[in-house]
Amino acid sequence: MRKFLNARAAALATVLAAAASQAHAQVAQADPQGSSAVLSGVLWLQGTLMGNVATAVAVMAVAAVGFMMLTGRMNWRYGATVIVGCFILFGATTIVSGIRTASGA
Structure with missing residues (x-):
């Protein structure tokens, strides 16, 4: 039973790592009128948290x-x-993209 769980966890990790590379191919939708300031602030925060800061914290953790x-x-x-x-943190873009695709948005 333990070998099955280890193999299952390794397979899940492989799938999540492979899915994270597809996040860069997403097409951005049009933003609502007047949201440029808010959007640029949120994108800066996302870039900061998903960039070097998140990588350093994840490596230390x-x-x-x-x-x-x-x-x-x-x-x-x-x-x-x-x-x-850590997998969820770095795969968040792919997870949200999959949920949006599944819901038809």
């Missing part, structure tokens, strides 16, 4: 969690949630 898991000071299930959280 995964390294710290991995070290604590290896030394037996952290529950493996809690450590896995941190790593899955």
Whole structure:
């Protein structure tokens, strides 16, 4: 059972990593009239959080969690949630794009 879960988790990680590369091919829709200031502020925030800041924080979090898991000071299930959280953070654009496509928007 444990080997099945490990293989399943590895397959999920591979799919999420492959799906994240498709996010750059999205076509932007027209923005509402007068939203340029708000939109530019939100895009700046997204670029900041998804760029170097998020990458540095994710690397430190995964390294710290991995070290604590290896030394037996952290529950493996809690450590896995941190790593899955990093996948969700970096795959957020793809996840939202998939939801919008599924809803027909």
